Amino acid sequence: MATAATNSASRTVWSRVRSVPAAYPFAFGVVLSGFKTSFSDLLVQKVVEQREKIDWKRNAAFATFGFVYLGGVQYMIYVPLFSRLFPGAATFAAKPIREKLKDSKGLFQLFAQVFLDQCVHHPLMYFPAFYCTRELVMKEKPDLAKTLATYRANLQEDLLALWKVWVPGTLINFAFMPMYARIPFVAGISLLWTCILSTMRGGDVAHGEDMAGGAVTRATLVMMEEGFGELFTSPVELDRHKHHIMLTASGTDKKGWVALLAREIAESGGNVTHSKMVRLGKEFIVLMHISVEPGAQNALIRKLKKSKELKPLNIQCGSISRRQTGTYEQAVMGVRVRCQGADKPGMLASIAESLAEAGLNVESLTTELQRHNSFSHSGRTDFVVTADCVTSQKMSKEQIQAMVRRLESIKDMLVLDVVDIRVQHRTNVRD
Incomplete structure (x- = not known):
């Protein structure tokens, strides 16, 4: 008897729980969507990005978007609005599959709902609301005009990612879910989608807390108070007891060029430090710094020039002189900037101008083209x-923040996906 009573009570409780979505559809959808969206972002931050410290501003942006838009606005779209636009939707959803296939009007309304949701609602309402919510919550001084420019630049990629999840999900939702269950079903599928969205767009906005360090995201300033070390110092300054040679070479690409050139240099007593070698089209191009013992440089250069095997590379060599102490201001801080976005003319010029305007002197700069890889597989080419x-100017934290804000403006100006800024202070300045 006791067991039967317990089972009966359990069924009663479960029955009441199941009745909540139907009895309170709006409130249930708001609460579920808000907590689900917050949880998805937390999951991405801890599991995917493996952050030690949660970015609560970012999570607050996702939670706000979940409660207000996903739970509230989407309920008004999917239930009252779509019920009026498609009065037969609820009846169609309740039919068996065999009867659905015979209902041409119902099928038309089904695909019309999917079209309006995926091609009108999401591009014109959902994504603008997401970007604006993120900007308003995460930025101390929101700039909605720039935010909408970012939204437009990302729209194609965002939609391709969205449709891979939501076109099949929406078909199931509109074809089978009763009206009261539409928001809970959307919230369930959205758990996956929000993880994708958090990964793609969660770290695009930098804000005040990032100034203190923490995990590096797409637009993060990391201040490392450790020694400046020799990260931004040319090897010419590192060894004053050596002679330094700059070698440039170019020729038709052939397997084994690097091994042959490196072996000739090593056998002549040369030591390769900094180098850059790349194939461009059919040409193989070399830029190399070599240090040798004083007096040995001429023999090394002659050997390289006379090598019949290396002749097709058209090797050119020249000496590099050390900068004299006192003729230049020593660096007290180093800044590493990494930018990535869809390739277009003028990007390098704009980035270099921004670095110069920030008072930074370029010690090393590399550029490359990469195939853009994302969930959407848009196939675009990125410029990186x-x-x-370095800078010789000593800066306070406020001045560093101002410099970083100036550099971060590159992101909006060029509509970049990534602007990653890292700062190091030099504590062991030497002559």
Whole structure:
């Protein structure tokens, strides 16, 4: 008897729980969507990005978007609005599959709902609301005009990612879910989608807390109070007891060029430090710094020039002189800037101008083209710039923040996906 009573009570409780979505559809959808969206972002931050410290501003942006838009606005769209636009939707959803296939009007309304949701609602309402919510919550001084420019630049990629999840999900929702269950079903599928959205767009906005350090995201300033070390110092300054040679070479690409050139240099007593070698089209291009013992440089250069095997590389060599102490201001801080975005003309010029305007001197800069890889597989080509810069100006934290804000403006100006800024202070300045 006791067991039967317990089972009966359990069924009663479960029956009441199941009745909540139908009895309070709006409130249930708001609460579920808000907590689900917050949980998805937390999951991405801890599991995917493996952050030690949660970015609560970012999570607050996702939670706000979940409660207000996903739970509230989407309920008004999916239930009252779509019920009026498609009065037969609820009846169609309740039919068996065999009867659905015979209902041409119902099928038309089904695909019309999917079209309106995926091609009108999401591009014109959902994504603008997401970007604006994120900007308002995460930025101390929101700039909605720039935010909407970012939204437009990302729209194609965002929609391709969205449709891979939501076109099949929406078909199931509109075809089978009763009206009261539409928001809970959307919230369930949205758990996956929000994880994707958090990964793609969660770290695009930098804000005050990032100034103190923490995990590096797409637009994060990391201040490392450790020694400046020798990260931004040319090897010419590192060894004053050596002679330094700059070698440039170019020729038709052939397997084994690097091994042959490196072996000739090593056998002549040369030591390769910094180098850059790349194939461009059919040409193989070399830029190399070599240090040798004083007096041995001429023999090394002659050997390289006379090598019949290396002749097709058209090797050119020249000496590099050390900068004299006192003729230049020593660096007290280094800044590494990495930018990535859809390739277009003028990007390097704009980035270099921004670095100069920030008072930074470029020590090393590399650029490359990469195939853009994302969930959407858009297939676009990205331009990537990595610049190691120094400054001789001592800056307070406020001045560093101002410099970083100036550099971060590159992101909006060029509509970039990534602007990653890292700062190091030099504590062991030497002559």
